[in-house]
Each structure stands twice: as structure tokens, then as C-alpha cells.
Amino acid sequence: MNKDEAERCIDIARKAINKSDYHKAIRFLNKSKKLHPTPEADGLIQLCEMNLKHKPASAPSGSMSSDGPYKRKAQDKPAEEEPKKKNYTADEVKLCTQILQKTNYYEILGVEKKATEAEIKKKYRKLALRLHPDKNNAPKATDAFKKVSTAYMCLSDAKKRDIYDQHGTEDNFRQNYGQYFREEEEFDPFDFFDIFTGGNMYNQRVRRNNYQRRQHAQNQGNQNQNPLAQLAPLFFVFLLMILANIGGNFATGSSYSFTMTSEFNQKLISETHHVKYYVDQDTYNSLIQNDRERYNIEGTIEQDFYKQNLKECRYNKDVQSHWIRQARYYTQGSHKYNQNIEKANLIDLSSCEVVQKMKETSESNRYYNRRTGW
The missing domain is CATH 1.10.287.110 (DnaJ domain)
Structure with a gap:
């Protein structure tokens, strides 16, 4: 989604460049870089800055001043642009x-x-x-x-x-x-x-x-x-990891759990993917006596296990991408660059390995693949 929005920002910037509205173009190119950095956006920004250097002081009507995104030169606003009282229903x-x-x-x-x-x-x-x-x-x-x-x-x-x-x-x-x-x-x-x-x-x-x-x-x-507020985005990154792990402890239904609890304290292991799960005593007694029932419920359990690991994998990859993006703001090989890359490398991607292994197992078992819908 970010990549698509970034491309749309570049399209808007191109239209602004064609109208010589370089301030607007730079604004949207910076938005594009924030969403999805690309060499094209960098190149267009350089083009705009070069044109602004050789441009007369008077900016096109509707453009922003170079003092900042919210400042505007007085001469840029013609008198006829003054707000007029309009009717409304x-x-x-x-x-x-x-x-x-x-x-x-x-x-x-x-x-x-x-x-x-x-x-x-x-x-x-x-x-x-x-x-x-x-x-x-x-x-x-x-x-x-x-x-x-x-x-x-x-x-x-x-x-x-x-x-x-x-x-x-x-x-x-x-x-x-x-x-x-x-x-x-x-x-x-x-x-x-x-x-x-x-x-x-x-x-x-x-x-x-x-x-x-x-x-x-x-x-x-x-x-x-407080400058500590600047750390809030990083706090949220780790919050995502915590939420992903919390979500992985319990199945979407309430009849089993992937961790032992006071209610779900009887351990079982699924046949196909060897997923460890816990059920209550009554369910345990029922499943060990009925292979068909156990076979059916384990299909659902393994699907839940797969989805929750997939969710955790995506979260952790996003966290890793965050640190990699942070590293790009610094010179390669510098202390800050290496520090961010090290943080990216420390992100646990074991859930991604679980997802890949389960995919390979299900793909090799065509009947299982049809039964679970993977």
C-alpha cells in the first residue's frame, strides 16, 4: 500500500513540475520518500531545487515559500483570492x-x-x-x-x-x-x-x-x-511485537490454547505439522477416543497456528524494515548505521521459519492441502 501511495505522490509532483510549482512538487516528493524511498524521488527533488535556484523570486500562485511548508510570501496571494462569504445549506x-x-x-x-x-x-x-x-x-x-x-x-x-x-x-x-x-x-x-x-x-x-x-x-x-515523545514510534514498534505474541497464545476459538493455562492443561501434538496445543480434560478425553474428531479439529488448530505465526512474522519483518530504513539516514559504515543494522539483525524471525516449514509440508501433502484450503 505504501509503495502505491508513494507512486501517486510522484505523479502529483510531476504535474506540479509541469506547472513550474516546484515547492508543491518537493512537498509531495518528500511524502513519497517517507512512504517508500526511491531514487526517482531523489532525482526529481534535485531537479526542483535546481530550478528554484535559477527561478525569479516571485513564486507561482498557490506555491509554498522556501521558509517552510506553512509560510507564504505576501505577494503570492492575489487580492481576488481573499475568502468570500458563500452560501451553504x-x-x-x-x-x-x-x-x-x-x-x-x-x-x-x-x-x-x-x-x-x-x-x-x-x-x-x-x-x-x-x-x-x-x-x-x-x-x-x-x-x-x-x-x-x-x-x-x-x-x-x-x-x-x-x-x-x-x-x-x-x-x-x-x-x-x-x-x-x-x-x-x-x-x-x-x-x-x-x-x-x-x-x-x-x-x-x-x-x-x-x-x-x-x-x-x-x-x-x-x-x-518533551524529547522523549520522539521515542514513541519506537515504543509502538515493540508494542506490535508484544501484541503479536499475545495473540499467538490463544486460538480464535476458546476450546484450545497454544500455551498451558489453568483451564487448558492437557497437552496434545497434531499429526501433520506437530503443533503443540492444550485442551481441557473433557476435550482431551473425547479426542483420544475419537480419531476422526481429533483429525478434524487439528486441521483447524494447524490453520490457526499458521495464521498467527504469519501475523507475527509480518510484524517482525516490519520492525526489521524500520531499523533498516533508519540506517539509511546515516553513512554506510558509520556508528549510527551499524547500530541500526545490528538492531535489524537481532529481530527474531523464527515465526517466519515456522510459516515456511508449514508451507513446504502442506505443499508436499496434496490431500492435506485440499482439506485445509492452504
Whole structure:
């Protein structure tokens, strides 16, 4: 998903370059690098910077100043761009009010908790188009637009959605993981909408600049926060590992566990993949007397074991990738570079080995493969 979004950012940047809006291009190229670093993005940034050096001081209308993403030269804003009072309907005000009163991301987007990614995307697009300040002129349209975008950013990301589902409301979610998801407070919802639509919807210049000035004022205050807050993303990385391990201890059903507990204290080992699992005394007595029942339940147990190891494998690979990305910010061979690479190499990928071994076993056993659906 990150790679696709990064490519869309590059596409938007190319369009901006064609219009000589190099500041906007650089902004989207930096977003692209954050999502998925590529030599193409680096090359285009160099091209933009070179053009800016040989460009007259006057920037194109709607571009950002070189002083920062939220500062703007006075001469860049023609008088006719001043916001004008516009009409809006009672329905538009009602929609904004309804969105702002909700705290559950699923309710904000109007989808069920079991909604698919496609359903969530469809709902976001529909609401974003109705709430976009260039279309909806109600007083709270910008805030409602941002709230919808924030909900979509969370629910469209599998990992964030998994964490969010454990808390259920925006307040609880932010209280526990607000530092990690701070980008949802800092991101520009208009840029996000540009990425989502390919940069072809609406003229967002005036509304975006108003929003960015407010955000800049907030960011100035945040710069004095405790520097330990910068470690929050790393804390979350390790939290993912902990959650993955916790999730692996219990099966999706409540009839068995992969670790011994006071309730599940009778040990059994599955026949095909030799998975160790525990059941209660009654289930144990039933299974050792009925081979067919045991054979059937072990198919489900092995599937659960496979899925949970696959989930843990993906989490740990993401953690490893994080440290590798961190290393790229430093010169190869430097202390910081080696330190991050060492952390990446220390990540436990034994769950990935389990997944690979189970795949090989099931592929060699065609009947088992058909029975389990692997």
C-alpha cells in the first residue's frame, strides 16, 4: 500500500513540475520518500531545487515559500483570492455537525466494523467529496473533512485498524497511542485528498493555506514538548511485537490454547505439522477416543497456528524494515548505521521459519492441502 501511495505522490509532483510549482512538487516528493524511498524521488527533488535556484523570486500562485511548508510570501496571494462569504445549506451544516459529534471511526465513515477495505474507501470518497470545503461552505466543513480523513487514514491501514479495534473510540485510541499516530494530527487533509484522488479534484489553495497556518501555530507549540515523545514510534514498534505474541497464545476459538493455562492443561501434538496445543480434560478425553474428531479439529488448530505465526512474522519483518530504513539516514559504515543494522539483525524471525516449514509440508501433502484450503 505504501509503495502505491508513494507512486501517486510522484505523479502529483510531476504535474506540479509541469506547472513550474516546484515547492508543491518537493512537498509531495518528500511524502513519497517517507512512504517508500526511491531514487526517482531523489532525482526529481534535485531537479526542483535546481530550478528554484535559477527561478525569479516571485513564486507561482498557490506555491509554498522556501521558509517552510506553512509560510507564504505576501505577494503570492492575489487580492481576488481573499475568502468570500458563500452560501451553504442546512443539510451541509447538519452533516458537519453529525461527523464532529461522533468519536468512533467506523461511525464517522458510516461503515460496519467488519467492512472491507473497498467499502471503507468508497465511503471515505463519498464523504470527502461532500465535506470538501471547496464544495461544502458550512463553518465546520474543514474540521469535519479532516475528521473523516483521519478516520480513513486509520481504518485503511491494517496495523492501525487492528490496534484501534482494541479501543473502540477516538478518545481511548488517542489516549493510548496518540504519540505514534501523531501524523494524523500533523497531516494536511487536503494533501491526503490530493493523493487519494490523484490531485485532480477541486482548487484547494485558499482553504489549504488557512488550514496550514493554523497547523503551523500548533506545531510551533509542539516543538517544546518533551524529547522523549520522539521515542514513541519506537515504543509502538515493540508494542506490535508484544501484541503479536499475545495473540499467538490463544486460538480464535476458546476450546484450545497454544500455551498451558489453568483451564487448558492437557497437552496434545497434531499429526501433520506437530503443533503443540492444550485442551481441557473433557476435550482431551473425547479426542483420544475419537480419531476422526481429533483429525478434524487439528486441521483447524494447524490453520490457526499458521495464521498467527504469519501475523507475527509480518510484524517482525516490519520492525526489521524500520531499523533498516533508519540506517539509511546515516553513512554506510558509520556508528549510527551499524547500530541500526545490528538492531535489524537481532529481530527474531523464527515465526517466519515456522510459516515456511508449514508451507513446504502442506505443499508436499496434496490431500492435506485440499482439506485445509492452504
